[in-house]
Amino acid sequence: MAKFSGGYDYDFVDQPPKSLECSICLLTPRDSMVISCCGNHFCDPCIGRIKSNRKPCPLCNSPDFTTLLHKGVAREVNALRVYCPKKAQSCNWQGELGQVDHHLNPTANSRGCGFVMIECKYKCREKFERRAIAFHEADNCANRPMEVQVAFLARKLEMLATENREIKNKVTALEAENTLLKQQMEARPLPPVPPFYFTVYNYRQYKKDNCTIMSPPFYSHPKGYKMSLQIYPNGSNTGTNTHMSVYAFIMRGEFDDTLQWPFTGRVTVDIYSYKLKKWTQIQVFNFKEYPIERGYDCVISDGSGYHLFFPQDQVETEYMFKNGSYTFVCFRVNRVELV
Structure with missing residues (x-):
C-alpha cells in the first residue's frame, strides 16, 4: 500500500512507464486528476492537498486551477499488473491493479488473500489470517454459538471413528499377515540336524x-x-x-x-x-x-x-x-x- 496518502507503492510485475508518474509523490497516480492550468496529471490526494492549502500549481505556478478525473490515465493504471501486497508473507497472487482491493477484501462468495488479518466474527477480539480464521471460529473461539460447538464435536467424533476403523483395518491386516507367516514357517521343511x-x-x-x-x-x-x-x-x-x-x-x-x-x-x-x-x-x-x-x-x-x-x-x-x-x-x- 502507499506509504502516505498519495500514489500506489505496489510491487509491479513490470515497471510502469514514466509518463504515468505523479510529479508530486513520484509514484503511480491514485485516482489520476488532470488540472486546467497546464494539463498535467497528479494523484487526487497529492493535488487535493495543494488545492486545499490554496497553493499554486507545482509545475506552472498558476494560482488558480480546476481538477478533473483523468479517465484515460486511470484505465492505464488499473490495467498495470502487480503482486499481492502480502507477497512477503508468501501470497503468490498477481493481477491487475484494479483487482487488488477485491483480492484483499473479497465478497462473501469469493476467495481472497489468505494472509490478510481478519477479526473474528464472534467478537472475541482476536484476529487471524483469513486462511486460519475459519478454523478458529469453528473449533476454538470461546464465543462461538452452541450449535457451532456441537457441530465441531460431531466432526471430531466422526474423525475419531474413521481413525478407529482405519486402525482396526490395519490390525486385521497385520493379524492376517502374522497368520500367513506362521503357516509358512510351519510348512517349511525343518533344517538338517545331526546326523x-x-x-x-x-x-x-x-x-x-x-x-x-x-x-x-x-x-x-x-x-x-x-x-x-x-x-x-x-x-x-x-x-x-x-x-x-x-x-x-x-x-x-x-x-x-x-x-x-x-x-x-x-x-x-x-x-x-x-x-x-x-x-x-x-x-x-x-x-x-x-x-x-x-x-x-x-x-x-x-x-x-x-x-x-x-x-x-x-x-x-x-x-x-x-x-x-x-x-x-x-x-x-x-x-x-x-x-
Whole structure:
C-alpha cells in the first residue's frame, strides 16, 4: 500500500512507464486528476492537498486551477499488473491493479488473500489470517454459538471413528499377515540336524583343481546353531600338500538371538571307510578352544578343525570310493554337543 496518502507503492510485475508518474509523490497516480492550468496529471490526494492549502500549481505556478478525473490515465493504471501486497508473507497472487482491493477484501462468495488479518466474527477480539480464521471460529473461539460447538464435536467424533476403523483395518491386516507367516514357517521343511551326511562327488577333481569344498549348512539341533563343514583336499597350514584338512564353522542363523554366545560346543565328524565298510570317527572339533561370539553370513575365518585331518595317501586308499572316472568321499556330522 502507499506509504502516505498519495500514489500506489505496489510491487509491479513490470515497471510502469514514466509518463504515468505523479510529479508530486513520484509514484503511480491514485485516482489520476488532470488540472486546467497546464494539463498535467497528479494523484487526487497529492493535488487535493495543494488545492486545499490554496497553493499554486507545482509545475506552472498558476494560482488558480480546476481538477478533473483523468479517465484515460486511470484505465492505464488499473490495467498495470502487480503482486499481492502480502507477497512477503508468501501470497503468490498477481493481477491487475484494479483487482487488488477485491483480492484483499473479497465478497462473501469469493476467495481472497489468505494472509490478510481478519477479526473474528464472534467478537472475541482476536484476529487471524483469513486462511486460519475459519478454523478458529469453528473449533476454538470461546464465543462461538452452541450449535457451532456441537457441530465441531460431531466432526471430531466422526474423525475419531474413521481413525478407529482405519486402525482396526490395519490390525486385521497385520493379524492376517502374522497368520500367513506362521503357516509358512510351519510348512517349511525343518533344517538338517545331526546326523548330517555330506558326500563330496568328484573328490579327485577338486583336489586336482586345488578347490575348497563347503558343505550345505546344517543346524546343531532344531532351532540351534547354523554350521557348515569346510574341506581342503590339498590341506591347509601345516597340512598343505600332505593331508586333507577339515574344519567346522559357525554361520549366522535365524535363531541366533535366542541362543547362548559364545558357542563352545563339540562337533564330532566321521568319515566312511570304503575299505572297512564302516564309519570311522575322525576327530571331535572342540570350540571351547575357539569360542565363537557370533556367526557370519558366510564362512570367513573362525572355526575349529584339524590341519592334519588325514594323510592324502590314506584318503586315496581307504576313504575314497572309485567308480570309473568318478571318486567319492563321504562325511558325517555324527553329533553336536553343547557345552
